[in-house]
Amino acid sequence: MVKRNWIPVRGAQGAHSRQAHADMPDGTYEREVSKEGFFGPASFFHHRRPPTGWTSFEGPLRPRAFDLAALNEATASPWDAPRVLGNAHVEMRFWKLGAPMPALARNADGDQLLFVHEGRGDFFCDYGHLAFEAGDYLYIPRGTMWRLAPEGAAAILMIEATNGHYTLPDRGMLGPHAVFDPAMLDTPVMDEAFRAHQDEAGDHTVEIKKRGVVSTVTFPYNPLDAVGWHGDLAPARLNVRSIRPVASHRYHLPPSVHTTFLADRFVVCTFAPRPFETDPGALKVPFFHNNDDYDEVIFYHAGEFFSRDNIHPGMVTYHPAGFTHGPHPKALEHMLVQSKPATNEVAVMIDCRDPLEVSAAATGVEWGGYVDSWKRG
Ligand SMILES: [Fe+2]
Numbered sequence: 168m169v170k171r172n173w174i175p176v177r178g179a180q181g182a183h184s185r186q187a188h189a190d191m192p193d194g195t196y197e198r199e200v201s202k203e204g205f206f207g208p209a210s211f212f213h214h215r216r217p218p219t220g221w222t223s224f225e226g227p228l229r230p231r232a233f234d235l236a237a238l239n240e241a242t243a244s245p246w247d248a249p250r251v252l253g254n255a256h257v258e259m260r261f262w263k264l265g266a267p268m269p270a271l272a273r274n275a276d277g278d279q280l281l282f283v284h285e286g287r288g289d290f291f292c293d294y295g296h297l298a299f300e301a302g303d304y305l306y307i308p309r310g311t312m313w314r315l316a317p318e319g320a321a322a323i324l325m326i327e328a329t330n331g332h333y334t335l336p337d338r339g340m341l342g343p344h345a346v347f348d349p350a351m352l353d354t355p356v357m358d359e360a361f362r363a364h365q366d367e368a369g370d371h372t373v374e375i376k377k378r379g380v381v382s383t384v385t386f387p388y389n390p391l392d393a394v395g396w397h398g399d400l401a402p403a404r405l406n407v408r409s410i411r412p413v414a415s416h417r418y419h420l421p422p423s424v425h426t427t428f429l430a431d432r433f434v435v436c437t438f439a440p441r442p443f444e445t446d447p448g449a450l451k452v453p454f455f456h457n458n459d460d461y462d463e464v465i466f467y468h469a470g471e472f473f474s475r476d477n478i479h480p481g482m483v484t485y486h487p488a489g490f491t492h493g494p495h496p497k498a499l500e501h502m503l504v505q506s507k508p509a510t511n512e513v514a515v516m517i518d519c520r521d522p523l524e525v526s527a528a529a530t531g532v533e534w535g536g537y538v539d540s541w542k543r544g
Pocket residue numbers: 456458463486492
């Protein structure tokens with residue numbers, strides 16, 4: 168992160184708490200405004216009403232939700248999967264795959280992250296073989312040749328770090344083995360399945376995506392024919408089960424503590440099952456906020472999504488920067504008293520430092536009523 172000399176103001180007016188997200192004045196709703204995600208200077212307002220109490224919301228800016236599960240038919244190539252959201256630095260596609268890929272894929276535009284929403288099977292690449300299942304992230308460095316062979320149907324959220332790299336976040340004082348131990352990252356192995364895959368006869372085509380356009384290269388053999396490799400660059404697999412989220416019983420932590428992968432202009436965070444806060448004064452739901460520098464995307468994978476009504480697995484919500492968002496009215500009832508001990512939600516958040524474009528495909532599966540879902544029923 169860029170070191171900045173922020174304008175040095177420090178203030179406090181009226182009724183306010185001293186500790187963020189705790190011990191708010193009675194009957195108030197806290198809203199955070201902040202710079203650079205939740206890492207820069209911030210202020211906390213105490214409002215008399217939930218800051219999402221709008222009665223109308225007109226114009227191109229609004230909270231949006233898309234049902235990706237209803238988006239597309241299965242395609243054999245990941246490059247035929249429709250783009251959902253993107254900009255110059257990130258591209259999200261939702262790919263349904265009904266059978267083993269007939270061709271190999273190679274992304275020349277950037278590192279690729281696959282999040283397996285549904286399905287299981289085999290992942291073959293230059294480096295060897297890995298099994299995959301729902302809840303897996305598969306990190307594929309730019310230029311790797313790869314192929315998926317699902318056992319049945321699979322559904323995958325693809326997140327490309329366009330012209331960039333995926334890295335891991337600095338875990339700071341948590342230490343390098345917190346959240347997930349780097350030892351939990353599995354790399355491909357050159358096993359029997361890989362060798363059998365190498366021996367498949369006939370022509371093999373590689374579909375290379377460069378600047379969004381696909382070129383195909385055909386070989387009279389399987390080009391995944393390495394007999395060995397060594398080095399410190401390889402695809403990696405991480406299942407959401409391996410993520411041990413940071414939680415505090417006394418403080419609602421910002422979503423940035425759930426960062427799993429860091430790219431140059433966006434982050435990928437994982438909301439994994441975790442206990443709710445128990446301290447009497449601590450906020451038990453996400454605080455209202457305008458994350459004014461980031462467009463926020465959340466893909467809902469599994470479980471009950473405690474701060475959102477009417478959202479089911481396979482949906483994605485998009486909160487562009489520019490307005491305040493926060494828990495829905497039903498979740499807000501649990502702002503200070505949470506009846507459940509924990510949330511079982513699993514969701515993937517993609518927070519983007521640059522504004523996103525919504526594709527026509529995504530608009531086609533938009534739930535237009537999302538903007539009204541904060542209205543009290
Ligand atoms: Fe947010």
